[in-house]
Amino acid sequence: MSLSSRVVHKRRETITALPLYFQGRMQKKRSKDKDFKPYYVELRGDSLFLYTDDTQESYTEKMDLSQLKTMQLESSYKKKEETVFILSLPKEEVQLKMENADTGEEWRGYILTMAKKELPNKLELMPGQRVKLEDALKQEKKRVSHHSRPALPPRPSFLQSESMTDSPKSTKPGMPECFYDVTRKEAEQMLEENPQNGGIILRPSTLPNNYALTLRQRTASGYVKKNYRVTSTNSGFVIELDTPVSVSSLNEVIEYFMEKTDYRVHPYTASQAYDTRIEVMPTPPHPSKAIPKAQVAPMLRSQSNGELDPHSEESPSGEYIYPDDHRPPKPRLDLVQEDDEFKEAIRKRRENLYSSCDDGNIGIKSQHAEKRLSGTAGWSSSSSKA
Structure with missing residues (x-):
């Protein structure tokens, strides 16, 4: 027992979830097909739903008109002859054949209006047909604005890699x-x-x-x-x-x-992982500011008398390192030379004493001073001989 057309149309509306704007019979032919095939076609939203007949609940094929590029008439209008339109889609071309020119013009008006969301410039329709088409356009614009969402910005290239998710x-x-x-x-x-x-x-x-x-x-x-x-x-x-x-x-x-689900449920997209720490790497030293290590010989204290031994190659722990003194050593004075210099100093001292004395007392004092100086010089000479 076949279902009534009212029940069938109600189920179609439930399946497609789109409002019905126009319907009728036509024939369709793809570029790879040899002959036209008859269909019962419904225009719901911006899509054509094709059924094998008017009693079929689920559609056989769906054509998305939002991707329509052009719709051209294959031949000139003839009142009592079939009209054929060529629809250019991104992947193929489809031919639609209507039973007469009037039906073809009405279908052309609805298809172009829903695809472009505006009325075509030239339409040969009756006033009543035009009013219905304008009402359908208003309803479609309202539906699209209710479900449309702002376009997302382009995804950065460094986030497009699937390796970022586990x-x-x-x-x-x-x-x-x-x-x-x-x-x-x-x-x-x-x-x-x-x-x-x-x-x-x-x-x-x-x-x-x-x-x-x-x-x-x-x-x-x-x-x-x-x-x-x-x-x-x-x-x-x-x-x-x-x-x-x-x-x-x-x-x-x-x-x-x-x-x-009224867009309340969205496709599952794994969230991207984020880092929670910032690692600070040590700054490498600048070549011009690098300080070379000093290369000096260590100096040790002698174990016997506690003095530094400049010729030792071992350095005790905890001691400072002193650089070598490359200056030439001072020549040591000979003991005889030191004695001559001392005698010369005594002689100059004696002359100064004699020249500064005016009376006898002072002369006596000078003699005593001379004896003291002579005694000192003799002690120094004996010390040097020893």
């Missing part, structure tokens, strides 16, 4: 940032221990070439953890729910879960 990050190109090569138990543990890092982890499934998604979400009764299977197909991926959801990439899988 998590088992995937090295496969094109994978979402929240993909980790972990098991179900490990993923649940990561979400439980680090709730600040996010609540969505994409991981490999136990089935080959398939994936699984672990979700940690807050509910009225507390936090719960759930696991979902994501099956890989030829045309993309299917999220295995009560009503399966088909998407074209794993990034759209993550986006779908974020939309369904």
Whole structure:
């Protein structure tokens, strides 16, 4: 028993989580296809959802119009003939065929409006059709502004290395940032221990070439953890729910879960480690300020009389080191020479005494002084001979 169209449309709205702006039948052909294939198409948000017929609940294919480059008419308008448009997307070109020119113009207006978020300059529409298109544009702008977030600044190159984290990050190109090569138990543990890092982890499934998604979400009764299977197909991926959801990439899988949780749950991204200490390295000495070590010979005290021995090569501990005196030693005076000098000094002294004396008393004193000096000189001479 087939379900009513009202129930089917309600389930489609639940699966896509996007408002419906326009719908109808058309045919589609990719560049690799030989013939056109018929579809029932719904324009929800800025995406086209293609169904095999009007009774299918889950869409077969999704086309993102935000990446649309151009939409061109293949041939000139003819009222009673089919109209074909060529849509240029980043990876391919798609042809859409409408049953007549009026339907084709209406589809062109909605597709370009939702892709560019503005009305095209030239539209051949009835006043009522134009009013509906303007209302849809207002609703879409409001939806985008509600869910949009400011773009993040570009990530510095020194933070893009995966070696900065200890998590088992995937090295496969094109994978979402929240993909980790972990098991179900490990993923649940990561979400439980680090709730600040996010609540969505994409991981490999136990089935080959398939994936699984672990979700940690807050509910009225507390936090719960759930696991979902994501099956890989030829045309993309299917999220295995009560009503399966088909998407074209794993990034759209993550986006779908974020939309369904009203962006309250974010992909898990491991936090970066920070250092907590600053190490101060010693400053190397400047070459011009380096002080050379003194290279001097040690001087020791003689063990017999306690005098320094300048010729000793051993230095006692605790003693100061004195540099060598390289000045030439003074020549020692001969004893005879010292005696002659002393006698000359006595003679000069005697002359001074005689010249300063005027009376006899002084002369007597001078004689006594001379005797004393003579006695001193004799003692000195005897000492030198000894």
